[in-house]
Amino acid sequence: MLFKEIDKTTIILANCGKSGPRVRRVPTFLLRTWQRWVGLFFFVLVALIATLCLIVYQNTSRDYQARLDRANYIRSKIDVEQIQSSFMAIDSGLYQLNSFLNERGLSHFQIDENMGNLGGIPEDIDATEVASVGVFFEKELTSLLSDLKSLPLGKPYDGDITSKFGWRRSPFNRRIGENHTGIDFKGAIGDTICTTASGLVKESNYNSGYGHFIVVQHSDTLQTLYAHLSRRLVKVGDKVDTGQPIGLLGNTGRSKGAHLHYEVIHNCRKINPEPFLLQ
Ligand SMILES: [Zn+2]
Known part of the structure; x- marks a missing residue:
């Protein structure tokens, strides 16, 4: 097989220490077109970095969008008026239980009559306050249940x-x-x-x-x-x-x-x- 001889240029590297000048043979076309190769290298590098940035951006924005969609979905499902109404019903139930205890000479809550409720429900409730109002009622109900369990109900003996x-x-x-x-x-x-x-x-x-x-x-x-x-x-x-x-x-x-x-x-x-x- 015949190979075309590649045209090479001899380069002498002077000042190489004790070993003296070194001689290298480099393909001549590389010496003529090195600017093009360097340019190509930087182009590929920039393209790689840009691709990487794009992938990171897309993943981040997709995740952000998913969370945003989820937040919007949850917000659309929350009916603030219905929640307010449910909370008022719970409040009313607690109020009646308290009246039941009051009739027996006991009192569980310190109710301010001017408030109209137990004091845990803001007048204009919004979605961000749902959790804190829920915690308020959970605490009150747990405490009330504990009181009711210790309430002596019924007869100690079934006699006249x-x-x-x-x-x-x-x-x-x-x-x-x-x-x-x-x-x-x-x-x-x-x-x-x-x-x-x-x-x-x-x-x-x-x-x-x-x-x-x-x-x-x-x-x-x-x-x-x-x-x-x-x-x-x-x-x-x-x-x-x-x-x-x-x-x-x-x-x-x-x-x-x-x-x-x-x-x-x-x-x-x-x-x-x-x-x-x-x-
Ligand atoms: Zn007696």
Whole structure:
């Protein structure tokens, strides 16, 4: 095979140290067209950089557009008026529950009547406030549920009520009036008495007035008392659940006949247990 001899130019590299001048043979066409090759190199480099920048830009803007579309979609789905209406309904429900507690001498919320709501809903709610209002209601509902769980509801014993809360003629001297601090349920000695809410036994003791009695602490502000028992089944510090037997009905202490004397105590004040009985 025949190859055409490439025309080469000899270059002498002088001043190469101890080894002396060096001789290189370079194709002559390269020497004639080197500016073109350098230009081509820079053109390719610039093109590569530009392509890279374009890819990065496209990916970034596509991601941004996707997030923007998602945000617009979410905004279009949020019906602020409906949310406001739902929040007002929740607010109203909480308000009614609070009224229920108020009727029983208890109060969960400090409601400002001028506000018209619990104070968690801005008058002109916008989409950005939905989350914070949701958190407000979540907190209030959790707190309310905790209060309701510790509310002594129902009867501690299913017997006839023989004496109500308030002023009455003394059973020991009918000519004298006295303040009856609880409700009396008539029953048979030995019948089971159950606690009306979960809590901790604060007192399990005997005195001349109450006889054998038990006090259960349901929350920071609520206690119930069960008196004139023939026997106590729990001791101080015991944890009790709603409906758990805590004692047996009796006739101990200042009592005329077998009965249970039941008290509800709120903030150290004895209140009428009747609204809690849910008859
Ligand atoms: Zn009584």
